[in-house]
Amino acid sequence: MFQKFNSSILMAFMTLFFSCEVSEKSSEESKSVGPDGWLSGTTEERLDEVAHQLGGFSRTMVEVSYRYSELYWAGQDENWRYAEHQLEHIIEAMEDGLKRRPVRAASAEDFMQESIPAMEALVEKEDKEAFLDGFKSFTTGCNACHAKEGESYILIQEPQQRTSPVRF
Ligand code: HEC
Numbered sequence: 001m002f003q004k005f006n007s008s009i010l011m012a013f014m015t016l017f018f019s020c021e022v023s024e025k026s027s028e029e030s031k032s033v034g035p036d037g038w039l040s041g042t043t044e045e046r047l048d049e050v051a052h053q054l055g056g057f058s059r060t061m062v063e064v065s066y067r068y069s070e071l072y073w074a075g076q077d078e079n080w081r082y083a084e085h086q087l088e089h090i091i092e093a094m095e096d097g098l099k100r101r102p103v104r105a106a107s108a109e110d111f112m113q114e115s116i117p118a119m120e121a122l123v124e125k126e127d128k129e130a131f132l133d134g135f136k137s138f139t140t141g142c143n144a145c146h147a148k149e150g151e152s153y154i155l156i157q158e159p160q161q162r163t164s165p166v167r168f
Contacts, residue, residue, distance in 0.1 A: 060097025107148035115141030
């Protein structure tokens with residue numbers, strides 16, 4: 001009885017010891033993955049590289065800016081489904097961008113809590129006049145955040161020309 005108890009304790013310790021060893025080793029181990037092994041290093045190094053590849057807020061803004069223009073022309077053409085599509089993706093891009101750069105979240109609060117819901121209501125309303133009027137405040141929301149973030153030199157104005165390859 002005692003013998004059996006003793007050996008099971010020993011087994012438990014051994015399992016614990018080996019599992020610690022294994023997990024420590026696997027996080028240290030260098031690996032190369034992806035085409036031609038471009039993503040290499042320890043797990044942490046590879047995750048850092050992937051995070052870097054995702055980009056920061058500038059990358060987010062390039063996407064938001066494209067979708068902002070598309071949203072505008074969608075409204076001009078009263079293509080409300082396309083407008084809704086663009087707005088949904090603006091929200092998604094902003095949320096993901098703010099996850100990657102939480103330091104920007106405070107300045108984005110008014111835009112996320114006010115400008116976005118106001119625009120959602122306008123798209124839902126399907127009224128071109130109201131949309132175009134509301135789009136001005138939406139743009140002000142972009143610039144307000146730029147001012148808070150010390151990026152006032154990036155002044156957004158309503159799109160003047162269509163650059164979209166999408167046929168409305
Ligand atoms: C966090 C609040 C915030 C909001 C809201 C915001 N921006 Fe920005 N925007 C920034 C910051 C910060 C930068 C500079 C990013 C950098 O350089 O890392 C920027 C940069 C940009 C750039 C330059 C991107 C580049 O690098 O080429 C464009 C274009 C832009 N924003 C468009 C918009 C538009 C359009 C809206 C509204 C639909 C908007 N932004 C809303 C914070 C914001």
